[in-house]
Amino acid sequence: GEDVEQSLFLSVREGDSSVINCTYTDSSSTYLYWYKQEPGAGLQLLTYIFSNMDMKQDQRLTVLLNKKDKHLSLRIADTQTGDSAIYFCAEPLNYGGSQGNLIFGKGTKLSVKP
């Protein structure tokens, strides 16, 4: 199948680290993406990782990629209430004529408690 899978909910306390996990489908995917959706807004590109990397760090965000297991994770350090949102994992849909198309997971709703 072509499903990108994520757990639906995650709840953490402010100041803790959050880890959002994703399993993708195509081992040949060149880029993998994390999008963030705040209430009432569209999806915003948060970060991405190229497939020849194992890890990418950007301030409080760390993306880990395990290509063997087709597993992607997003770690948010020192989670703040402003990080409360839905986080989507996405990979390119790779077949003829599909250029530009992405497959999105169903999203993980992160709730940060003060």
Add this chain to the structure above:
Amino acid sequence: DAGVIQSPRHEVTEMGQEVTLRCKPISGHNSLFWYRQTMMRGLELLIYFNNNVPIDDSGMPEDRFSAKMPNASFSTLKIQPSEPRDSAVYFCASSFLGEGQPQHFGDGTRLSIL
């Protein structure tokens, strides 16, 4: 920089009426995507265009839905006649053409059909 612009932001109408959603992609982008988001189904791709040409409309739920892209800077999604089950948030996204290009989303149109 202007992002993807959608209008209207909110639309409330009675069933049976025609609804037209509009999208202006980011200048220079040559792929455009229409999505629908609901609690039950999550984010669904309805149709996408490359260089103004519809590539895949398999996600369009019924013949009541149609989409056009008359030029590189404008697209419409039309529902005629509308039904209550069409109530959702509709997103437009654009990107550069090519595998793995990140998509940039508008803020969506929240559609309510009474």
